[in-house]
Amino acid sequence: MSVTVLLFASYADAFGAPSIELDLRPEATVADVLTEVARHPAARQLPPRPLVAVNQRYASATTSVRDGDEVALIPPVAGG
């Protein structure tokens, strides 16, 4: 299945795009998302285990990612 991963702030700059498309196996997890992201040359500018949100909630490595889910990589937050 194809999943769009949203990118923000320094991560969007690193990838030169506001999102990337990943090809994942069905019944994938956040760990699979991170493995695929790591294949990208721009990923060397990211921390080893960036935060991930699925459907606008912080997710763990074992969180499921299904077709149509909204997936995002979350750079270190700096509000306030």
Place this chain on the structure above:
Amino acid sequence: MTTTGRLTRDTIDASALVREVAGPSRGAIILFLGVVRELNEGRGVTGIEYSAYEGMAAMELRVIADEAGGRFDASSVAIVHRLGELSLEEVSVGIAVAHGHRGEAYEVSRWVIEELKRRVPIWKREHYVDGTREWVDPTGRRTEGATA
């Protein structure tokens, strides 16, 4: 109890925020304003650009306001965070907390700003006096190529 959390691209109106939480049972209102400062870690700052994962950030602000309201019985909480380009002395975040008594109001106010900084997906890029720009990373890690 009133709790609200939201993002805005407009100037934050502190008086309006206070009015949102005020009420006859509220003996104490604390207003916290985060303001763009001219110096960060020794570097001269001319302005800050704020961006967010807007849907998630707005939801997290509402969740924090709700949690804060429930942390002490009947706290009213209003949170607003600005997005876009801000100049020095402009308000980036406003938090109004009202409670029957001051002790709880102070405590809730502090809790809200710390939670906001910990978990709301908002980012800032500082603009410096030498013309450079950099994403602020509170974890201390610099992202290569992030300067422009």
